[in-house]
Amino acid sequence: MRWESLFADMEAQLAAGRLADVRADVAELARAERASITLAARARASVGRPVRMLVGGADVVEGELIDATPEWLLVATSSVRRALVPLAAASAIDGLAAHAAPAAGAVESRLGLGHALRALARDRAVVRVRAGGADLTGRIERVGADHLDLADVDGARRGGWAVAFATLQVVRTG
Template sequence: MRWEALFADLEAQLGAARATEAAADVAELTRAERATVELGSRLRAAHGHVLTLRSGAARVTGTVLDVAEQWVLLADGPARWLVPTAGVTAVRGLPLHAAPAPGAVERRLSLGHALRAVARDRATVRVVLDDEELSGRVDRVGADHLDLTVPDPRPGAVWAVPFRAVRAVRTG
């Protein structure tokens, strides 16, 4: 009887030690997995969520409609906000989980692609920069800049705006 109790106690101790070791392994693997998660993966997982993005002095809140590697598209009522991810300084409202890596097509959808779609619409937009906002129409999109024609009676009222300076583009 005593031997059985001794072996049962030893087995219980061994089981507890194994459970503690397994919990430590799981915690370490979880930390290692979280270290590989990029912001873009969490943004993609936020499709349909309401987020607030800070980009320079701009603060944009809206429902996530689409996400690509270089930009996020948010809806705020009828307005749409195209926010370059390179300038995002903080995000509020992200879910804790992450989406899988984007596909090949999604990886190729650059900020230029999104801005060319805006230019095709010929709509008046508001381009938010660090220290001001410009309103006008995106007429041309180059490799690293856009041409914004502003309403001005003088000819040549066009601003060439480098992508790196754009914090957000509002349509609608």
């Protein structure tokens, strides 16, 4: 009888050890999975949610996240106003879902910041651009590979601003 209880105790210890190993493996796999999640994937999973973004260290953009790509986020700040934020300019985002969306498709992956800015140029929308800590207002005339040309709304100034994408913090419409 003592031998049977000794063997039963040893089997229980082995089973407990195996269960602990499985739990440790699952925890490690979960940590590895979380480490692979990008901010863009969490933003894509949060479309339709209210968010608040700290942009460029001081500016706050708040509203409903209506679109998200690997390069930019579009937020409805009111019923008619929109804010286009390059993902690289978002210092912190509050309100994101804890989970991630599946990887972006081939078409969505190619929708860079230039595509969104060209749509604004095509619509001849008056925009307020925050870039490098400065605020500029005008119409986007042209969009290059790494910059946009912003012209005065009234055409009073000749030329216009060439704004580097790297300095863009937010482009507001409406």
